[in-house]
Amino acid sequence: MNNDYIEKVITELKARGASDISVSHDTIFVSVESDKLRSLVEYIHNELDCYFRTCGGCDERPINGFFALYHIFGDDKHGLNIVVKTYASSDDPKFPTIVDIVPAADWCEMEAHDLLGFEFTGRRQYRLVLPPNWPKGLYPLRKEVPYNIRPKPSTSGEQISKPTNIAAIPIGPYHPALHEPEYFELYIEGEKVVDVKYRGFHVHRGIEKLGETRMTYQQINFLAERICGICGFVHSTCYCQAVEKAARIDVPERALFIRSIVLEVERIHSHLLWVGVAAHLLGYDTGFMHTWRIREPVMVLAELLTGSRKTYGINLIGGVRRDIDESKKKKALEFLDIVEREFKTLADTLLSIPQIKKRLKETGILPKEDARKLSVVGPVARASGLDRDVRRDLPYAAYKYVDFNVPVYDEGDNMARLLVRVDEVFESIKILRQLLDQIPKGPIIAEDITIPEERMAVSLTEAPRGENVHFVITGRGKPYRWKVRAPSYQNIPALKIMLNGVQLADAPITIASIDPCFSCTDRILVIRDNGEKYWLKLTHPRGGSSCPRSL
């Protein structure tokens, strides 16, 4: 990390009203008064060209009598995070909105609005995560609200809006093409999609509240792994890293290598699953079946290394629970050879099918400028020309010891997103060979695991779908605040742009091209309270104002 650069940034931040500045690992923590927040954010997002990672509210009244809002930005070029904290009084929790400067902040502001009762001035507010008839004044993430409170059940149906001359095609919440419940309302003229309404968050699990109330630090590893069925290990790793960073726990190198190995196995498994699903959505079931056949050795490899085909359960704060011996290494390398050979043949065949090429090229385009404004992550970003990968930019676990390429394509279409994932499978195999070759001897878990209170940390991991963010404020025996931002949460808002103008037939593959994981995204419930359409305008010059509204 460049200390001169950090000093320069700190000087500029101070000049714009930042105070209480501290640097911990790769993160600069600053505080700022509400009235100076917007100018600071404008500097960080526009002049420093930082990506917006997420924001999260926190009820700090038991600690200092205030509510707090944390905005997390990422300077990937310099391997830095910048966390901007703003306070509001307990009887009037108002914060200025930044959504006109950072359109990507829309959802997380409304999440804080619903779950903590924060009011954001200068924007239209709406219910995002709670049902329309949720009791007023009941904010689940406030500390006085118990985790097991249950408001009286009620039904809250929603009328599909009926525009006069545009047909609305509902997709979901239950649909043969969907593997999780989500709802898209596509407005079509002929067979062309002209507008999209999205409502997700159909499955409430209260993960953050559970983690902050009734679970211990080590128990949360297993809860975090269940945020998602496909990319669970990356969540538990991200959580572990956040706590380890906050508590300054030195994780043994061997454990870091094991984590990285399992992360890459998970990535290969996820990408193969996705390629199969994409082939199925394009009518090429042969590709689907063969991709999942090739995926099977990866599942067997995961079972060999961790004891489970999925949901591995080997992460602990301070290290891992399972080791990899020499016989496992040898078998793992054999499996990797098989997967590489077979997937190469399959990928070449898949990309030679004329219907596949025609359906994927120049469909579902996400321009680079819009991708940047929305701070999309992962393959979606890399397919739109944004060269971002947390493994390279903010190396974690054992990634600093390996060489790999980050595939980037400029077209921004569905084909580009497929090609990024195909290339990443081969890169993951390359990484795995290096990790297995270099894995050092030693313990697999730290001896001293002491977690002091009131420490903060941001952890990032590169999930198959993109960057995961876990933000932790430590408490006694469990986190005081645990904020999770999954990559699909960042990518889903981009669908409105990607779906605009596509043929109806290409809508499912376009939706699937972001590899949406609604389990990760739907940590909380969302139901719209009316059927009014909103338009999200994004094609504005950088730094100019716009009037973004939600989907």
Next chain:
Amino acid sequence: MIPSIIDIAVVPVVIAASIFLPPLLDGVERKIKAIIHSRIGPPILQTWYDLLKLFGKSILAPRNSLHIMTLILMYAVLSITTLILFLYGIYCNSLHYVIASVALFMMIQALYLTIPFVTSNPFAAIGLSREIMIMLINEIAFITAFSLILYFTRGIYTWSFYYTVLVIVLLISSYVSSGRIPFDLAEAEPELASGILIEFSGPFLGIYHYTSLVKRFLVKIVPSYLVLSLFPLDPYIRVVLVIMFSCILWLLYATIAPLLGRSRVDIAPSSLLKLYTSLFAVALILFILGL
């Protein structure tokens, strides 16, 4: 002419077997697909099992549908009648029966389109509009090719290059008519959740699905008949060979479909139009050149 014992015995058996064959061939197709997919696949009689199960369900008409039962029954009866008529025409070597069967086939196609039209489901409506787009090109090509063969040959079938090209048009259009990938746009599960079939269940779905399989078989009989008419054959041998050749075509199409992806409503019709126009142009040129 007094029919012989063989005529009395073989022909009804062949016709009865043809009615039983389409779902059996569908079962074989599923097995072929499974082999290509590297799986085991369902048993060959699975399609019959599925149909029988559907027939055993309670009858539930789609909401707001008009005369749906009448239309589906008409569709079924007309299809089976056409199949029997066609096979009989092949047996008698009667061009009139063959032409009447092709005309009836066009009516079957119209009924095929009408049935989802009377349900009030947007997915069915979109599937239907896609099917119409493809049929407009495909069925016209089918009729044109068939008519040109009759016109050029005057019912006396002899091999020539233009004859071959026109039979190729019929083979392609029979593939497209069968609703296999890449032309299964009407059902497209990812966006239409079964499309034209979405409102059907139980016996309605069973009858509709069975009749679609009969139609799939019927559409292969035309090119099979035209190929085998080049050879002098006894009537019942001709019928048996037409059925066998149609089965071979079915299995050939079954092998092609899993190797392709699904097309799109703006791509498929224009691709077909270009292909058919080129083939007809070639056929005409060959005819003019006396080839």
